[in-house]
Amino acid sequence: MTDPKTPSDPLVIAGRSFRSRLFLGTAGYPNRQVMLDALAASGTEMVTAAIRRISLAGEEESLVELIGERAHFLPNTAGCQTARDAVLTAELAREALGTSWIKLEVIGDRELLYPDVEELVRATGELVAAGFTVLPYCNDDPIVCRKLADLGAAAVMPLGAPIGSGLGICNPHMIETICNRSPVPVVLDAGIGTASEAALAMELGCAAVLLNTAVSKANDPVRMAAAMRAGVEAGRLARLAGRIPRRRHAEPSSPQLGLVGT
Amino acid sequence: MTNPSSPGAGPVPGSRPAHITVNGVREPHAAPTLAALLVARDIDPAARGIAVALDGRVVPRAAWADTPIAPGATVEIVQARPGG
Secondary structure (H helix, E strand, O other), X not given: OXXXXXXXXXXXEXXXXXXXXXXXXXXXXXXXXXXXXXXXXXXXXXXXXXXXXXXXXXXOOOHHHHHOOOOEEEEEOOOOOOHHXXXXXXXXXXXXXXXXXXXXXXXXXXXXXXXXXXXXXXXXXXHHHOOOEEEEEXXXXXXXXXXXXXXXXXXXXXXXXXXXXXXXXXXXXXXXXXXXXXXXXEEEEOOOOOHHHHHHXXXXXXXXXXEOHHHHXXXXXXXXHHHHHXXXXXXXXXXXXXXXXXXXXXOOOOOOOOOOOO | OOOOOOOOOOOOOOOOOOEEEEOOEEEEOOOXXXXXXXXHOOOOOOOOOEEEEEOOEEEOHHXXXXXXXXXXXXXXXXXXXXXX
């Protein structure tokens, strides 16, 4: 029997192949060793990073040195509120990290952290034209996702729930619709709180899951990282296996003939 | 972080002192190049994970040593930090 977790099921985005379908954030861990242990437990091959004004030299070990060759970097434009700021941040990220991959985040409100669609679409077009591999964080809106894909986004990353909320996937039907219609991989980004929700994302048809807070702020981040890995793998297997249709009534699985005593 | 101006690198004596803005903070215009500005702030120009923009444009690392900073310039020095 072949292992159902076949290595012939890689995730491919923009020509880069991943064995792991879990992307992990690097922020908010109790300490850096816990972060490294969580990264290892998650099996992730791509981690996110922010681009910020430099702190006083020598304050802390460089994230780049810390991660080393453990994973690819997916820098983000977190906190940017205009396409202009996001494009400059992406260009700085490309120079700082030597990657043209960018998690494009353009928010319209610092409290809600909800995407500003108009600016997001504009920035996606500009960055694609500038040769970036753009993974936009976006609303769970199939029309917006389609526009982003048509502009050349390498993947679309709809939110399951507000960033850091841990509410899970608030609109699973729409995420499933996006997955069914998207010409590019769909990465569920934001909102995941626990492993079953990561599994659900994969069952709905997502190609991968990106999360941070659910692991970094868990009581035991390393164990939760392992749980997320298992959840993503289980959800992917279930998606590939094909779930049974839902029924309104019972359907016996044991034979109905030959019952004892009748 | 203040940047003490070094003798000889600053503005012409007697003229109105020129300033630049580094990471949103106004400071005297002292360093002649981007590389000199980094060194003056104890930032190793060879360190990985940092990038520099001058007046809103990214300057490739290879050009830092030869890129002059004009009075009134705006410089952003960034680094990769933990993020989600």
